[in-house]
Amino acid sequence: MSTKTKIARSPAATSPGAGANRRPFTSLRDWLAHLASTGRLAVTKPNANLAHEVAAIAKVLDGRKATLFPNPGGHALPIVSGLVSARQWIAEAMGVDHADMLARFEHAAANPRPCEVVTKAPAQDVVELSPDLLRDLPIPTHNEHDSGPYITAGLIISKNPKTGRQNVAIVRLQVSGPKKLGALLLPRHTNLFYEMAEANGAPLPVAVVIGIDPLSLLASQAIAPLDQDELEIAGALQGRNLPVVKCKTSDLLVPAEAEIVVEGHMLPKVREPEGPFGEFPQYYGERADRHVIAIDAITRRKDAIYHTIGGGGLEHLVLGGIPREATLLGHLKRTFPGVRDVHLSHGGICRYHLHVKLAKRSDGEPKNVMMGAFAGHYDVKQVIVVDEDVDIHDPAQVEWAVATRFQADRGLLVVNDSQGSKLDPSTRDGLGSKMGIDATKPIAAPEMTFKKIYVPGEDAVDLTRDVDTTALAGWTKKLGAG
Numbered sequence: 118m119s120t121k122t123k124i125a126r127s128p129a130a131t132s133p134g135a136g137a138n139r140r141p142f143t144s145l146r147d148w149l150a151h152l153a154s155t156g157r158l159a160v161t162k163p164n165a166n167l168a169h170e171v172a173a174i175a176k177v178l179d180g181r182k183a184t185l186f187p188n189p190g191g192h193a194l195p196i197v198s199g200l201v202s203a204r205q206w207i208a209e210a211m212g213v214d215h216a217d218m219l220a221r222f223e224h225a226a227a228n229p230r231p232c233e234v235v236t237k238a239p240a241q242d243v244v245e246l247s248p249d250l251l252r253d254l255p256i257p258t259h260n261e262h263d264s265g266p267y268i269t270a271g272l273i274i275s276k277n278p279k280t281g282r283q284n285v286a287i288v289r290l291q292v293s294g295p296k297k298l299g300a301l302l303l304p305r306h307t308n309l310f311y312e313m314a315e316a317n318g319a320p321l322p323v324a325v326v327i328g329i330d331p332l333s334l335l336a337s338q339a340i341a342p343l344d345q346d347e348l349e350i351a352g353a354l355q356g357r358n359l360p361v362v363k364c365k366t367s368d369l370l371v372p373a374e375a376e377i378v379v380e381g382h383m384l385p386k387v388r389e390p391e392g393p394f395g396e397f398p399q400y401y402g403e404r405a406d407r408h409v410i411a412i413d414a415i416t417r418r419k420d421a422i423y424h425t426i427g428g429g430g431l432e433h434l435v436l437g438g439i440p441r442e443a444t445l446l447g448h449l450k451r452t453f454p455g456v457r458d459v460h461l462s463h464g465g466i467c468r469y470h471l472h473v474k475l476a477k478r479s480d481g482e483p484k485n486v487m488m489g490a491f492a493g494h495y496d497v498k499q500v501i502v503v504d505e506d507v508d509i510h511d512p513a514q515v516e517w518a519v520a521t522r523f524q525a526d527r528g529l530l531v532v533n534d535s536q537g538s539k540l541d542p543s544t545r546d547g548l549g550s551k552m553g554i555d556a557t558k559p560i561a562a563p564e565m566t567f568k569k570i571y572v573p574g575e576d577a578v579d580l581t582r583d584v585d586t587t588a589l590a591g592w593t594k595k596l597g598a599g
């Protein structure tokens with residue numbers, strides 16, 4: 118879709134190893150090997166402490182390197198974290214240029230591929246029918262005030278009791294006992310299935326998949342309609358019919374190549390304390406009575422790898438942000454053909470602050486685009502609309518556009534008392550304001566007034582060709598001698 122508008126120095130072009138692989142990655146192990154071969158996997162000393170130390174090291178390396186922890190807390194199974202902690206890495210996992218990533222995701226979401234049921238699966242090499250969560254899995258405790266160990270990278274799979282269609286989501290899971298998890302369900306699909314089951318006094322079977330390829334992780338975050346199985350979007354992203362296998366204690370179908378699967382059922386009419394837990398806005402979600410999952414079995418690969426995601430880290434933010442960007446871009450383009458690209462900024466926790474690149478046709482259009490974006494997702498709190506000559510992925514360039522093309526008396530839009538994110542602590546339980554900033558130049562402005570300066574040839578500079586590294590020693594000596 119946007120293949121023609123290649124940014125000369127896009128992040129993907131400079132990311133190590135980018136472009137080397139043009140096929141999507143289908144396996145966690147291949148992806149980890151690829152990170153290792155491109156200098157992006159750190160292996161720690163063995164026996165890192167599961168209480169805070171694993172999370173602390175992963176946090177420091179987040180965005181730079183994935184981290185592998187051998188024998189964490191003396192446990193046989195290793196932990197990995199930071200698998201996809203930069204947006205360029207996701208483009209790389211998808212096998213596309215960074216500029217084509219959102220279009221590729223949208224295409225996969227619109228063209229899902231059915232899963233293929235298999236009977237033998239590495240995910241069931243080992244079957245533990247008398248499970249004990251902390252004995253069987255290396256589950257870390259992350260933040261200072263977290264209530265204890267949490268499963269943070271678990272894809273929770275459940276089935277619509279009426280239609281039989283499956284759903285995938287990531288929810289935070291508190292270890293509440295050897296065979297018990299506390300879950301925070303947002304008012305979306307898993308919760309709807311649970312309410313259907315609970316109305317009949319029945320439990321809802323669930324499976325929690327831990328340790329999966331990066332594209333399945335990404336697909337789990339798609340803003341998909343009810344009864345669209347996110348595993349089918351994962352298949353479309355991977356370019357294959359995703360192999361799935363039936364659980365040992367339920368009819369749920371889980372990815373056959375998963376590292377670990379925790380099988381269980383969500384109890385009807387039961388609520389127990391869960392939280393606090395450090396969430397994506399980098400604040401704590403409060404303790405309250407929430408859903409409870411009873412564990413029936415744990416299946417895994419023989420040498421399973423456990424995955425953990427730090428709350429509010431780049432891995433967490435980027436995984437949620439890219440599917441949202443793809444959805445918002447599709448939504449805006451349907452009404453505003455001049456919208457070229459969108460970006461949910463890191464500082465806006467990849468949820469709240471949206472940058473929009475617009476080839477505007479009239480001076481009023483940026484405000485219409487803002488209203489469209491606010492309507493596109495209630496989490497969007499601030500929209501900055503810029504022209505085509507601004508790199509919306511570079512916060513300094515966006516700020517430059519605001520500094521030089523925006524005047525608050527005519528370019529500012531404020532909408533009071535609208536629905537926002539309940540996890541934004543500055544709202545009144547989600548009730549908050551929206552702000553739009555029009556940082557586009559006026560259509561009638563003389564061409565030179567807003568013309569960005571440009572040095573002829575700046576895009577063609579090749580530092581490996583134009584810088585003479587062998588000359589430095591001689592110059593250092595000459596300068597020192599002076």
Ligand code: MN
Nearest residue numbers: 284285306341
């Ligand atoms: Mn869903």
